[in-house]
Amino acid sequence: MTRGSKFLLALLRRGAPVLASTPRELPAEVGDPEPVPALRRMGAMAASEASPPSDPLMIRATRYAVLLPLACRLVGLPLTWLWLVLGNGVPWWLTVVAWAGTVFTAGSAVWVLRVPDLRGRWTRLLLWVDLVFGVALGLWCGLWIPLVYLAGTVALWTMCRGVLTGLALAALGSVLLGLGAGDVTGIVGLLLVVVTAAVGSLVLLGLATRLALAIGMRLGQEAERARTERTLHDTVLQTLEAIALTEGGEAELARVRQAARVQAHELRRALNSSSAPDGLAAELATLATEMAREGLRAELAISDIGDDQLSEARRIAVRDAAREALRNTMKHAGTRDVVVRMEERDGGVVVITRDHGVGYDEDERPPGFGMSESMKARLAEVGGWCRVESRPGRGTRVTMWVPR
Template identity: 45%
Template sequence: MPEAGSAAPPRALVRTLLRSGTPPEPAQPPDENSDLAAVGDATLARAARYWVVVPLTYRIAAFVKVFIGFAAANGKLGLGPVLAATVFAVAANTAAVAWVLRAGGLRHRITGRALALDLAVGVLLNFAVAATAPASVQPFAVDVSWTWLVGAVAMWAGTSGLPSALWLLVAAAPLRALLTLAGGLPLSDQLSVTRSIGCMVALAVAIVIAAGILILLGAGTRFAVDIGIRRGREAERRRTRRLMHDHVLQTLEALAISAPGDDTHAVSRLSEVRSVAKAEAAEIRRQITEPVPSGTTRGFAVELADVATEMARDGLRTQLVAADFADDHKLSQDRRTAMCEAVREALRNTVKHSGTKQVVLRVEERDGGIAVVARDQGHGFDVHDRPPGFGITQSIKARLAEVGGHGTVDSQPGRGTRVTMWVPG
């Protein structure tokens, strides 16, 4: 049994799209509490705004193609009305594509009126060509103007579903007969009958293709949303693990370290434990409850100085070198946060593993971004023999990679460790 709030089965989604076309946008956009179906439908509705661009673009190319074919087969005979129809169609559809793209797609509330107007223009264009083209080439001339109706049927199939498109297909048969009569030809004219069948087949093919594109659009959108939600959940799990590692676990390890004179300085040690626990509890509460800030007026170097000051309570002396760094607030808030958290983890590793209480922290502009290098002269280690732990792989490398950056660790036994962290500007 599917879980409550899960996405509709693929077959149900396909049936809905074919029956009703693309869904309208919801009155209220989905939020973080919305289920997969709501998010998928809203995303599909936004993508469907641009559905009409496909048949409009088809018309532009198809009108040019069929006009060239008509001119090659008939020469100058009937060229005037067919050329005028082609020029009008190419110009009108080009303007329509430009308008749809500039307006951010065709909104659902005006789709019905827009498609009705488009269909009316197509019918009038066909009657104009049928009435003005010479009788000997009239069926071929109508073939050219019929291209407009092929695109119109595809639009209706995509926005209103297959029933609407099938009704138009049925109505197209008497319309094609009226076009034959408008040109002064009898309905029994063999050439007109042959070309009429070809026009009806073109409409049927357009409906089939539109249905296929509609299915791919719906299934592709739902698949993309599903992947996005899965990745979002995985990112949230990584964030939770980092929060546990970078704050809770680090605090517990710091509290577990016995300091000299614990028995004789129990009061001061207890006070220190309380201070550390209180500070970490406040930081965890802030990260859980506070919204992500959209911007900051503080310089990036100042934020790094705050991290260094925080680590001073663990006895680490940090020399911050930022003389050559022009802090002009280039970094986004996400990249600032990722960099500061990565630097904090690098400094904690220095405290825990290097055997030294001194580190140099250099910030500079490099390769179109911002680099921070943490260098100590501690014990060092062989990066080939000692696999990186969670702190390096997740709290530094993976965290920076999520914002487009990277982190590297260079170390040798007896020669200290250098951690280089970079994010694009």
């Protein structure tokens, strides 16, 4: 089997479980945001790897593929029964069978939506029960009601177990129903149409899943790249700029070394952030201590608001934004004193840094003072916002808010 046919052939051979495969990478054409010819993009998706499924969410999501044939049968059975009733009427037992099949189909759809079943054991049992019920209908219950039910069964097995299984069940259904109806050709044609529709749905679903994976991988890589750039900006770049501003002497050299050690520790923690969070208040206290080593006196005003309920992503976003605000105070404010306040506001947590330095005209921002955009982007990623207010001679206030 060639690399270029793995995903599509595996999908046709094994059905919906292949949708859960999560490759480490996909061809560039799949997630390319630039216009790409449709056939070329679909060919790249079909040519991608069908690696073994590993993500529990993807495994569970593939079970939703059965909802389409279940929904079709859920509508088809009552309509067929109503058509027969309005025509020549139906015996009571066939009415019971039709509505029993409808209830079973509805229960199956609800079960798929509500029960995780990551190992697929109960899903396999459900498929076999459905098949046995359909075969029983084909043997003893006439033509139309069993035909509609078996059409749903063929579609279910085609999507869950692949094309060969669907064709085998279509042949079985044709034999069962043809024995009583005498019109095998028409039944075979109808069930082949069902198999074709199921295969088409499966292929479209597979290609759409691959496209969504490619877009998600590309956006994830871009987000990770932006996060890394911000981490470097908040640590290494800021320290290098501080070093460039210092004068010579043993005392300054010792301070630079200490700052380098602190930033190395912060960078290491950012790249390997597996430790349990201490809460935003503790993070701000650590940040104030870190900045004190570099000569900034930060006065903390922390309210007791249970900030440990913040998610790690929001806590880190606020901490890094506050660090950037404090570093910009050191570089541009002309003062070494700043107040850092944390309190509850509007259902979230707000952190405010306030200095009484030289300030600046917001229409004429100093060179290198790009914190507004980077901080806004950082906090917006976690559902928050940032506002920078400054006036010449009146200092600068930076307000950072995130939801709980």
